[in-house]
Amino acid sequence: WLDKVREYSIGAAAYLGQNGLKRSYCNMAKSRRKPQSTCHVAQPSHLSRMIEGINKMFPDMKLTVSRPGGSILNAVVEVQLDRILKAVLIFKGLMIEWVVVKGWREDLLKADGQVDIWGESRYHVFQRITENANAAMLNFQSAVYPDLAVKSFITYLHSFKTLFTDKCK
Numbered sequence: 001w002l003d004k005v006r007e008y009s010i011g012a013a014a015y016l017g018q019n020g021l022k023r024s025y026c027n028m029a030k031s032r033r034k035p036q037s038t039c040h041v042a043q044p045s046h047l048s049r050m051i052e053g054i055n056k057m058f059p060d061m062k063l064t065v066s067r068p069g070g071s072i073l074n075a076v077v078e079v080q081l082d083r084i085l086k087a088v089l090i091f092k093g094l095m096i097e098w099v100v101v102k103g104w105r106e107d108l109l110k111a112d113g114q115v116d117i118w119g120e121s122r123y124h125v126f127q128r129i130t131e132n133a134n135a136a137m138l139n140f141q142s143a144v145y146p147d148l149a150v151k152s153f154i155t156y157l158h159s160f161k162t163l164f165t166d167k168c169k
Contacts, residue, residue: 042093042146044072050094050147051077054154061158068115076115078108079154084163085126087133088117089153094146096153099133101126129160 044067051063062080079087083104090098102108102121110116121127136156142149 044075047075047091047094050150054151057151058154058158060161061154063154066115076117078115079157080104081157081161084160085129087157088115090117094150095141096137096150099130099137101130101133101157125163133157 048065051065055061055063060082064078066076066078068074068076073093075091077089077091079085079089081087085101085104086106086108087099087101088108089096098117100117100119100121103123103126106121106123106126108116110119121130133153133156137153140149140152140156
C-alpha cells in the first residue's frame with residue numbers, strides 16, 4: 001500500500017512540476033509580499049512642519065519637538081493640553097512609537113533632566129488614558145498616510161479637553 005502511494009506521489013509531483021501557469025503559492029510568494037513601509041524614514045523638517053501645523057489647528061494645545069542626542073530619525077514631542085494633561089509622544093520618523101500621559105501638574109522630566117518616557121502617572125485616570133492612548137496610536141497607525149495618522153491621534157488627544165467638565169455618559 002505504501003509503495004503504491006509513493007508511486008502516485010512521484011507521478012503527481014512530476015505532473016505538477018510541468019504546470020506552465022505557475023499559479024502555486026510558492027511561486028507567487030515573492031510578488032504578493034507587501035512593500036516595505038518607509039514612513040519611519042522622514043526628514044526632520046517634515047515632522048517639525050507638521051507639528052507647527054497642528055499647533056495652529058489647536059490653539060489650546062501646545063506641542064514642542066525635541067531630538068534627543070541630536071538624532072535625525074527619532075523625536076520626542078511634548079504635548080500640553082490646556083490645564084488638563086501633559087503627554088510625551090515618541091516618534092520614529094512619522095510613526096508614533098510610544099505614548100505616556102500624565103496629569104497637568106506632574107513632571108515630564110526626570111531628576112537628571114531627561115524626558116521620562118517610561119514612568120507612569122501617579123493618578124489612576126491618567127494611567128488608563130495612557131493605556132487607551134497607546135491602543136489608539138496603534139489603531140490610527142497607517143504606513144500609507146502617516147501624516148493623517150498623526151493628525152488623527154492628536155485630534156484624539158485633544159478630545160480630552162473636556163475630560164473633567166463633561167457629564168459621564
